[in-house]
Amino acid sequence: MNDEQARAQILDVADRLYYSRGIQAVGMDELRTGAGVSLKKLYQLFPSKAEIVEEVLRRRNREWSAGVRAEAEKHSTPRGKLLAIYDFLAGWFVQDDFRGCAFINSFGELGSTAPGVAEAARSHKASFESYVVSLAEEAGAGPDLAPQLVLLAEGAQTTASILRRPDVASHARAAAEVLIDAALATRATAAVAG
Structure with missing residues (x-):
């Protein structure tokens, strides 16, 4: 998965989870798991949770x-x-x-x-x-x-x-x-x- 695909996947998962459960209820590890990327890749693409939101x-x-x-x-x-x-x-x-x-x-x-x-x-x-x-x-x-x-x-x-x-x-x-x-x-x- 290239960076653009990973970014899109992270945003799709974040959107779904944030909307269904609330932003504060969803941790970065859950986003990483849901998007199928490493925590390192997640933080490389989005240095903070606020940037994802x-x-x-x-x-x-x-x-x-x-x-x-x-x-x-x-x-x-x-x-x-x-x-x-x-x-x-x-x-x-x-x-x-x-x-x-x-x-x-x-x-x-x-x-x-x-x-x-x-x-x-x-x-x-x-x-x-x-x-x-x-x-x-x-x-x-x-x-x-x-x-x-x-x-x-x-x-x-x-x-x-x-x-x-x-x-x-x-x-x-x-x-x-x-x-x-x-x-x-x-x-x-x-x-x-x-």
């Missing part, structure tokens, strides 16, 4: 963002693209291994002691909000809509995880429809009045 989060950010965007691209209207966020969540929440948001989980475990982990979580949340802002602007909504929709999505993730209720995605979607329609109606009324 940060890279796992960067990978998750890319995968999650691609998933949300792919779901949105199934729709031709900006409104449909905004609502697709909640369709993406609905599909995620019913997966057997769903355990909430990896970024919130990681931040909760290590955010106060690992600045790189905290930054990876913040970066993910900021990039998601930026994407929702772009969709809301494309829809012609005012600046308040995107943060409201992001809060619905974040709250749905947390609630679905804690209460083990995947149906919260449909409730969040229904609330998002009300918010989107109200924002667009307000803009239309302002445009007519102006």
Whole structure:
């Protein structure tokens, strides 16, 4: 196994174990064993556990963002693209291994002691909000809509995880429809009045 393959294997194992059991519950020796590499190789590729966690989060950010965007691209209207966020969540929440948001989980475990982990979580949340802002602007909504929709999505993730209720995605979607329609109606009324 070359370094690139070993690195990918370590990250796959780390992602699975960290997400299912928590970061602090998984030691480097368990990662080494699961990835089938020597401890020396593990530390050669990742000098610290924090570096592994940060890279796992960067990978998750890319995968999650691609998933949300792919779901949105199934729709031709900006409104449909905004609502697709909640369709993406609905599909995620019913997966057997769903355990909430990896970024919130990681931040909760290590955010106060690992600045790189905290930054990876913040970066993910900021990039998601930026994407929702772009969709809301494309829809012609005012600046308040995107943060409201992001809060619905974040709250749905947390609630679905804690209460083990995947149906919260449909409730969040229904609330998002009300918010989107109200924002667009307000803009239309302002445009007519102006």
